[in-house]
Amino acid sequence: MLANINVLxxxxxxxxxxxxxxxxLFIFLVLCLLIFLLASVxxxxxxxxxxxxxxxxxLPQITLQRFVAGKQTNVSVERVDTIxxxxxxxxxxxxxxxxxxxxxxxxNFSIVGIDAYEEPYKKRLSELTRTFDLSTLEKEGxxxxxxxxxxxxxxxxxxDFFNFITPKGERYPLKIAGVFHSDIALESNDLMLVPKxxxxxxxxxxxxxxxxxxxxxxxxxEIPTIVQKITERYPDLRAITQDDLRISYQNxxxxxxxxxxxxxxxxxxxxxxxxxxxxxxxxxxxxxEIGILKALGWRMSDIVHVKFxxxxxxxxxxxxxxxxxALFFVYVLQAPLLRSVFIxxxxxxxxxRLPFSVDVKMIVLLFFLSVPVYIAATLIPSWKAAxxxxxxxxx
Numbered sequence: 001m002l003a004n005i006n007v008l009x010x011x012x013x014x015x016x017x018x019x020x021x022x023x024x025l026f027i028f029l030v031l032c033l034l035i036f037l038l039a040s041v042x043x044x045x046x047x048x049x050x051x052x053x054x055x056x057x058x059l060p061q062i063t064l065q066r067f068v069a070g071k072q073t074n075v076s077v078e079r080v081d082t083i084x085x086x087x088x089x090x091x092x093x094x095x096x097x098x099x100x101x102x103x104x105x106x107x108n109f110s111i112v113g114i115d116a117y118e119e120p121y122k123k124r125l126s127e128l129t130r131t132f133d134l135s136t137l138e139k140e141g142x143x144x145x146x147x148x149x150x151x152x153x154x155x156x157x158x159x160d161f162f163n164f165i166t167p168k169g170e171r172y173p174l175k176i177a178g179v180f181h182s183d184i185a186l187e188s189n190d191l192m193l194v195p196k197x198x199x200x201x202x203x204x205x206x207x208x209x210x211x212x213x214x215x216x217x218x219x220x221x222e223i224p225t226i227v228q229k230i231t232e233r234y235p236d237l238r239a240i241t242q243d244d245l246r247i248s249y250q251n252x253x254x255x256x257x258x259x260x261x262x263x264x265x266x267x268x269x270x271x272x273x274x275x276x277x278x279x280x281x282x283x284x285x286x287x288x289e290i291g292i293l294k295a296l297g298w299r300m301s302d303i304v305h306v307k308f309x310x311x312x313x314x315x316x317x318x319x320x321x322x323x324x325x326a327l328f329f330v331y332v333l334q335a336p337l338l339r340s341v342f343i344x345x346x347x348x349x350x351x352x353r354l355p356f357s358v359d360v361k362m363i364v365l366l367f368f369l370s371v372p373v374y375i376a377a378t379l380i381p382s383w384k385a386a387x388x389x390x391x392x393x394x395x
Contacts, residue, residue: 013309035322094210113199142177167204
């Protein structure tokens with residue numbers, strides 16, 4: 001293809017763009033902005049989808065919650081042995097967890113009860129506690145908190161301990177024995193790991209009950225069958241699987257992505273307005289230039305080639321500039337303002353980074369929505385004008 005490029009015509013096309021500097025710069029900036037917005041929207045959406053899918057893989061396969069009169073309530077720990085007896089069930093772990101509202105900061109802390117002699121319900125929790133002696137934590141009345149929790153407590157003058165208020169109105173102090181590292185902040189930023197007995201006291205729960213039961217199965221294909229067996233044995237239990245959570249997360253994602261869809265439509269609409277204006281008619285200056293070239297003996301093919309070079313240089317350079325700017329904005333600057341539309345705002349919002357994820361299909365879509373469309377919008381009216389006689393074009 002490079003061998004077919006007429007260097008003289010290309011040089012003339014570049015000179016034409018320079019002569020129309022103001023207009024060329026305006027069109028270039030508009031194209032850059034539209035491509036930048038479209039690429040940023042698609043990149044943020046794709047990166048958050050990757051993050052959601054990664055997080056879902058760490059969640060329990062089955063979570064059993066007890067509902068009475070449509071409200072979630074505690075479940076008896078005695079049911080764990082019955083659930084373990086079902087074929088295919090590998091583990092059944094009762095969990096004690098919940099949210100504690102800290103009024104001075106207006107935030108909710110996630111409290112999870114842990115036991116030194118019980119296996120954690122997921123691998124990531126083992127990673128959180130592997131550097132701490134849980135038996136010592138229980139004896140000394142301590143807890144492990146996320147970095148976000150530590151920052152909020154320090155702002156409210158709790159540097160070494162924290163006073164919980166139990167449902168009976170009594171104070172229950174726990175020492176801050178450790179802090180999680182920031183590399184797992186997405187799951188630990190608002191988390192408090194406390195001894196299970198302390199969790200019972202904070203929530204006012206009897207020790208023979210649990211918040212819910214987490215079930216792990218040997219063969220993921222058997223999850224629907226095991227769920228059916230458990231719910232038939234205990235009709236008051238509601239089973240939530242990873243697939244259910246995936247659908248729920250996707251619904252939230254789709255709801256919030258409505259804003260991005262609106263922005264996408266506005267950007268595409270604005271782009272095609274520019275294209276329509278470009279394709280509807282040539283300016284008087286452009287028609288005069290084509291007429292002069294025809295009078296000088298230029299062939300129609302030469303004029304079309306010049307206009308092709310002009311439009312290609314304009315559109316392709318705008319595409320590269322806008323796309324690179326979007327990469328920098330999303331993955332280096334972490335998309336300030338735009339990402340908040342999806343993840344929201346909170347004092348305990350985890351400072352996670354958008355994972356790098358660029359879909360080749362997205363790049364191809366952006367390219368064909370911009371470069372060929374702009375080239376066609378430039379070539380069609382130029383070709384029509386070049387087909388006419390010189391005097392008719394200039395008239």
